[in-house]
Amino acid sequence: MTYKAPLKDMLFDIQHLANIDQIAAIPGFEDAGFDTAQAVLEECAKFSEGVLAPLNWEGDKNPSTFKNGVVTTTAGFKDAFKQYAEGGWQGLQHPTEHGGQGLPKLIGASCGEMLNSANLSFALCPMLSDGAIEALLTAGSPEMNAVYLEKLVSGEWTGTMNLTEPQAGSDLAAVRTRAEPQADGSYKVFGTKIYITYGEHDMAENIVHLVLARVSGAPEGVKGISLFVVPKFLVEDGGKIGARNDVHCVSIEHKMGIKASPTAVLQYGDNGGAIGFVVGEENRGLEYMFIMMNAARFAVGVQGIAIAERAYQKAVAFAKDRVQSRPVDGSIKASAPIIHHPDVKRMLMNMRAYIEGCRAMAAVSAAAFDASHHHPDADVRKQNLAFYEFMVPLVKGYSTEMSLEVTSLGVQVHGGMGFIEETGAAQYYRDAKILTIYEGTTAIQANDLVGRKTGRDAGATAKAIAAQIATTESELTEQGSADALAVAERLKEARLAFLDVVEFMTANGRANPNAAYAGSVPYLMLAGNLVSGWQMARALLVAQEQLAAGVETAFMQAKIITARFYAxxxxxxxxxxxxxxxxxxxxxxxxxLEAF
Amino acid sequence: MTYKAPLKDMLFDIQHLANIDQIAAIPGFEDAGFDTAQAVLEECAKFSEGVLAPLNWEGDKNPSTFKNGVVTTTAGFKDAFKQYAEGGWQGLQHPTEHGGQGLPKLIGASCGEMLNSANLSFALCPMLSDGAIEALLTAGSPEMNAVYLEKLVSGEWTGTMNLTEPQAGSDLAAVRTRAEPQADGSYKVFGTKIYITYGEHDMAENIVHLVLARVSGAPEGVKGISLFVVPKFLVEDGGKIGARNDVHCVSIEHKMGIKASPTAVLQYGDNGGAIGFVVGEENRGLEYMFIMMNAARFAVGVQGIAIAERAYQKAVAFAKDRVQSRPVDGSIKASAPIIHHPDVKRMLMNMRAYIEGCRAMAAVSAAAFDASHHHPDADVRKQNLAFYEFMVPLVKGYSTEMSLEVTSLGVQVHGGMGFIEETGAAQYYRDAKILTIYEGTTAIQANDLVGRKTGRDAGATAKAIAAQIATTESELTEQGSADALAVAERLKEARLAFLDVVEFMTANGRANPNAAYAGSVPYLMLAGNLVSGWQMARALLVAQEQLAAGVETAFMQAKIITARFYAxxxxxxxxxxxxxxxxxxxxxxxxxLEAF
Structure with missing residues (x-):
């Protein structure tokens, strides 16, 4: 077994930190309680461990290939995707009325982690379909959705997000792909899109491209961008696959990691125009895309946790197996497995604490998303939405940045063997580096945090979160164990540091933007660190209660130690x-500038 | 030009921080003053920029290959090595009596940085030869040296270090390769060595392997290890190449980075025994190897600086070229090069500050090495030796760990393009990861720092360095500029933190080794950070003086800003x-352990 889903930790978070009982109390989620979560996670673990994980290194060795416009994925991927679709996994979080299972994001996020731990390159394909589904749910007309949505939800077809162009990366205002309105209400789309994940592949019979483009005569900048559906194959009445559309893959990239995932350059309209259909209203494309991006950003944060978990498991297995040198304390008189050496423990504990902290942060954020969309009380929805939106840049930015450190430590634990590709630790290090870049670099997340999430409400949400953290500190003090007291002290120092920074950001965001944005990424890292550490502190309180009740003693002791380590x-x-x-x-x- | 040697910064360090005038005042170094340094560095820059740098990406694309026992290096490498040898670069730091140029390490270290910035995979070959030369200088008999030393110094032959075996990585006590004494005074060597850099290649007519092995009947553990010379081809009287020795490359590794550098598995003695010659005395092999390793460790630290510098230069070039989004301060009303964005500046300044700090630390350490070996006054030699030995784990550990962060930032500055191999930024990220591993992992360096370098003299050297830092703080306070005062404050906080840790280490090193070694790597990182920051503080003082004198104004202003950023x-x-x-x-x- 190269990967074992950390079910116990996931279910601990779902039950105790994200309080799934409260989610299950929301109308529509009655069947989505703890038992459902457990059953779904166990099934997903089987699929991830048994089907996807064994294909991971295979995909790195034998990436997707491109020839004459055709992309052939790694052997085994097509069949795995068929199993994924048939298992109903694509529809997990999507509405039952479109064929999905309608489960909360709280459950979906854990499944996402498993799929990505098992095989990041594979899991990108369904992740992009999720994005396309979100966009259509947000703004697709009933007619459009009748054609595309169920096929995406069922996994018969897959989706893509087409944002980037050579001159338009982080700056979508520079998008030049154009769409010419046709008499029948459709559009002809012309342009080049790059970095399109699974933009071409052989795992599904059709690909539904969601494409940002400008309608002829639209305003400049972001206000003139519309969103289009451009299917690889046009769809005839009755849903039958029709003619090949004028969108073609002209090459795929040679990348450092996630090699099995084909990253396509797509050419639209070289033969008369690709037929596209506007999603929602013209010129509101960016707005729709942001809804879809927020889901994708959260999902990429989960990818960070996922790849870190995989790296951690591999490092632990190696550290328990590799015998080298005597322990410094003389407790063993011969060479011992390297996990006995304090610095190896330090590395593994760092990995573990980061992962558990970020996993808990993601779980709590997912629950807030669920409440923000489905809770019957508007005030509760609003509060949860503010919390969730504050969390998205932290989950994305902090979890992916930490994954760089964790996968690096993963290689380091292996010593020289970590640098040999066949060992597998290097793949995680290479794969992880895309996570701080795509779906908005860490700097883009940090801009969002400083501007929209902190500046816009003058720090109100940030301060409300700090107030919740202060409450946890009081609970720790009241609990009174040495661990709880130590954690309370570190948490308080971190919270006060965070508040100083929030103050600085609200004071400077508009008045002195160069000063504020000079610290934007460090602010994101500090905030992510604090919130993850806070969740670990909450976990410690739960664990001490459970321990007192005699539940899962070893797990709870480990949780307390890890929370203490985090602090x-x-x-x-x-x-x-x-x-x-x-x-x-x-x-x-x-x-x-000239001095650089 | 893909690489431009940072001559100005190197010469600033050499002149003002490492005080080359004092080195040139040492007998034997009379001709090694500032002018010599400048001339040598300029020549080395030409060679590095013009010959080696263009082969770097080539070597990544078309690594060394292995077929039927033969390793063929990347096209161009053999010729480049010929030029390297003919230019006399291999002998730069080696004694004139063996054909070298006898220049100080202070000059050699800067040359080493350039060679490695230009082409890390290439530069490993001469670096390993340097190690073999050091070992022979230390312990080789005049007869042995007559055969091997000049050929190594001239670059006609190359050297290797054979330490690692499958079961013996960090733990050399586990070495099993055996050597059987022969009647003629030679030995027959049997065993398997792995991870042998340039263990087999086509760039020189002979390879001189320095091999750790046990003489039959030797004591167990590290006290029974001897060092042998085992040449690829035996050498006939008069220095002519003779019969092929029984050491054979059976495979090379498939690595994440430094792909052009062949990493060999060497099999000794499969056909009757490889003929070897003991270096120095039997059972003192590890002692000799440590001398050679200390040189190699310093050199690997310089590799960290080198790869970081290359990544920085690439990132700066991209950031000045890539146009994306308007500056947040509204200073430009259109999309601008991304170097205008504060977070891009923050990343570049981080890279720059790390590099300049570590470069200065390495220069000062190199000067201490020179004084420790060549100064006429025994007390001065002793003081400098203590300083240099304290620095080796910091130069190795801190500079290589920082190179991981810097090369990661280098990719990040490039955004999506950074993840595409053809861009080249990814290569630096992949190459760098070996640096924290080989010649002793960061943990091994940290063990050395805690045990030999701090514990053995009860923190005396550490405290002496702290006292020197306090002097710099006083000078900063006296200088009195806002920058100087701010730097003095941060330096003081860091120094006091360091002293607390030194206290902790000396108190716990023996009494509670698990506690001490749990913090060993963080201690190394704190110490490296402090010493680099201290050198930046010294640089600030120099720069303010030079600025007042009107010398190199732009450079000095940049130095002050970078020093302030570091603090x-x-x-x-x-x-x-x-x-x-x-x-x-x-x-x-x-x-x-079972909870991991």
């Missing part, structure tokens, strides 16, 4: 980050 | 690291 070694970074952000903006911006 | 953003990490080390040891060690 000792990760939360302690917060005050220094505060100093860097609040006192260090000038030195970020001072150097003349 | 604001990197030194500020120190107090948190102290807290993690001093208060966090228990949570590193607490988790039961």
């Amino acid at each position: 000792d070694h990760l939360l302690t970074k917060a005050p220094g980050m505060r100093d860097s952000i609040v006192a260090g903006a000038d030195s970020v911006n001072a150097l003349a | 604001d953003h990197l030194l500020t990490k120190a107090p948190g690291m102290r807290d993690s080390i001093v208060a966090g040891a228990d949570s590193v060690n607490a988790l039961a």
Whole structure:
């Protein structure tokens, strides 16, 4: 077994930190309680461990290939995707009225983690379909959805997101792909899109491209961008596959990682125009795309947790197996497995604490998403939406940045063997590096955090979260164990550091944007660190209760130790980050451009 | 030009921080003053930029190949090595009596940086030859040296270091390769060595393997290890190449990076025994190897600086070229090169500050090495040796760990393009990861720092360095500029944090080794951070003087800003690291092994 889903930890978060009972109390989610979560996660674990995980290294060795416009995926991927679709996994979180299972994101997020731990390259395909589904649910007409939505939800077809062009990466205002309205209400689309994940492949009979383009005569900038559906094959009445559309893959990229996932350059309209259909209203494309991107950003954050978990499991297995040198404390008189060495433990504990902290943050955020969409009380929805939206850049930015450190530690634990490709640890290191880039780089997430999520409400949401954290500190103090007290102290220092930074961001966001944005990514990292550490602190409180009740003793003891480690070694970074952000903006911006 | 040697910065360090005038005042180094340094560095820059740098990406695309026992290096490498040898570069730091140029390490280190920036995979070959030369200089008999040394120094032959075996990585006590004494005073060597850099190649007519092995009947553990010369081809009287020796390459590794550098599995003695010659005395092999490893460790630290510099230059070029989005401060009303965005500046400044800090630390350490070997005054030699030996784990550990962060930022600055192999940024990210592993992992460096370098003299050297840092703080305070005062404050906080940790290490090193070694790598990182930051602080003082004198104004202003950035953003990490080390040891060690 190369991957074992961490079901116990996932279910702990779902039950105790994200409170699935409260989600199951929401109308529509009555059947989505803890038992359902457990059953679904167990099934997903089987599929991920048994079908997807064994294909992961295979995909790295034998990536997707491109020849004459055709992309052939790694042997085994097509069949795995068929099983995925037949298992109903694509529809997990999507509405029952379109053929989905209508389960909460809280359950979906854990499944997403497993799929991505098992095989990041594979799991990207369904992730992109999820994005296309979200976009259609948001703005597709009933007629359009009748044609495309169920096929996407069932996994018969897959979806893509076409944003990037050579001159338009983070800056979507620069999109040039154009759409010419036709007499029949359709459009002809012309242009080049790059970095299109699963933009061409052989795993499904049709591909539904969601494409950002400008209608002729539309305003410049982001206000003139519309969203189109451009299917690879046109769809005839009755849903039958029709003529090949004028969208063609002209090459796929040679990438450092996620090699099995074909990253396509797509050419639209070289032979008269690709036929497309506008989604929702013209010129509102970016707005729809952002809805879809928020879902995708959360999902990429989960990918960070997923790849980190896989790297951790591999490192643990190696550290228990590899015998090298005597323990420094003399407790063993011969060479011992390297997990006995304190620095190996330190690396593994770092990995573990990061992963558990980020997993808990993601679970709590997913539950907030569910409540924000489905809770009957408008105030509850609103509060949860504010919380969730604040969390999206943290889940995306912090979890993926931490995955770089964790996968690097994963290689390091292996020593020289980590650098040999056949060992497999290097693949995680290479794969992870895309996560801080796609669906918005960490800097783009940080801009969102500083501008929309902190500036717009003058820090109100940030301060409300800090107030919740202060409550947890009181609970820790009341609990009174040495661990609880130590964690409370570190959490308080980190919270106060965070509040100083929030103050700095709200004061400078508009007045001195260069100063604020000089610290945007450190602010994101500090906030992500704090929130993850807070969830670990909450986990410690739960674990101490459960321990007192005699439940899952070993697991609860481990949780307490890991929470303590998080506070000792990760939360302690917060005050220094505060100093860097609040006192260090000038030195970020001072150097003349020609001096670089 | 894909690489431009940072001559100005190197010469600034050599002149002002490492005080080459003092080195040139040492007998034997009379001709090694600033002018010589400048001339040598300029020549080395030409060679590195013009010959080696263009082969770097080529070597990644078309790595060394293995077929039927023969390794063929990337096209162009053989000729480049010929030029390297003919240019006299291999002998730069080696004694004139063996055909070298006898220049100080202070000059050699800068040349090493350039060669490695230009082409890390290539530069490994001469680096390993340097190691073999060091070992022979240390312990080789005049007869042995007459045969091998000049050929190595001239670059006609190359050298290797054969330490690792499948069961003996960090733990050399487990070495099993055996050597059987023969009647003629030679030995027959039998065993398998792995991870042998340039263990087989086509760039030189002979390869001189330095091999750790056990003489039959030798004591167990490290005290029974001897060092042997085992040439690929035996050498006849008069230095002519003779019969092929019984050492054969059976495979080379498929690695994540440094792909052009062949990493060989060598089989000794499958056909009757490889003929070897003991270096120095039997059973003292590890002692000799450590001398050679200390040189190699310093050199690997320089590789970290080198790869970071290359990544920085590439990122700067991209950031000045790539146009995307308007600056947040509204200073430009259209899309601008991304270097205008504060977060891009932050990433570039981080890279720059790390590199300049580590380069200065390496220069000062190299000068200490020179003084420790050649100064006429024994006390001066002793002081410098203690300083240099303290620095080796910092130069190796800190500079290579920072190179992981810097090469990751390098990819990040490129956004999506960074993940595409053809861009080249990904290669640096992949190449760098070996640096924290080979010649002793960061943990091995940290063990050395905690045990030999801090514990053995009860922190005396560490405290002496802290006292020198306090002097710099006084000078900064006296200087009195806003930058100097801000740097003084951060330096003081970091120094006090360091002293707390030194106290903790000396108190716990023997009494509670699990606690000490739980913090060993963080201690190394804190110490490296402090010393680099200290050198940046010294650089600031020099730059303010030079600025006042009107010398190189733009360079000096940039140095001051970079030093300030270092203090604001990197030194500020120190107090948190102290807290993690001093208060966090228990949570590193607490988790039961079966709970991982």
